[in-house]
Amino acid sequence: MANGSGGNGDAEAVPRPDPDLIEYVVISLPELSSSPGVGRALRSLVESSRVRILDLVGVVTDSHGRYSVTEPEFVASLADLQGVAGEVGGMLSEDDIVLACRALRPGTSALILVVEDRWAQELADAARAGGGRIVGGERIPRHRIEQAERARRSE
Numbered sequence: 001m002a003n004g005s006g007g008n009g010d011a012e013a014v015p016r017p018d019p020d021l022i023e024y025v026v027i028s029l030p031e032l033s034s035s036p037g038v039g040r041a042l043r044s045l046v047e048s049s050r051v052r053i054l055d056l057v058g059v060v061t062d063s064h065g066r067y068s069v070t071e072p073e074f075v076a077s078l079a080d081l082q083g084v085a086g087e088v089g090g091m092l093s094e095d096d097i098v099l100a101c102r103a104l105r106p107g108t109s110a111l112i113l114v115v116e117d118r119w120a121q122e123l124a125d126a127a128r129a130g131g132g133r134i135v136g137g138e139r140i141p142r143h144r145i146e147q148a149e150r151a152r153r154s155e
Helices: 036-046 076-081 094-101 119-127 142-154
Strands: 022-029 052-061 066-070 109-116
Touching: 022 094, 036 052, 036 076, 052 076, 052 142, 066 094, 094 109
Parallel strands: none
Antiparallel strands: 022 109, 052 066, 052 109
């Protein structure tokens, strides 16, 4: 992935990420080579300014749950991300990666991303203008959504 600095010697100002809009995403995959659609989707999200990728690593776990980290430029199925503008790296610590890997089944892979949810910028600006701010959010686990849907249908 390209960095966000200008190539003509004049340093383009890369806007700082809005700390209220940063989240991490873990995408579990059977193996990293099964992610070309994910690479295309990420490119589309970046190019449409819905997200900005701040960090991205691939991980592969073995049958015992031990993991190894792979940088995205070494994952052929992420070739669609080559040339996507952004300052990538340095946000994920080793502890973050360990924590994310605990959610994976042994013998699987994942992409771990830190993104700025640029789609929410207008909402964050409006909240700050009113004296507030976005303070959190969380993905609801799939099994809880399915459970709620079943309960709603049985009423």
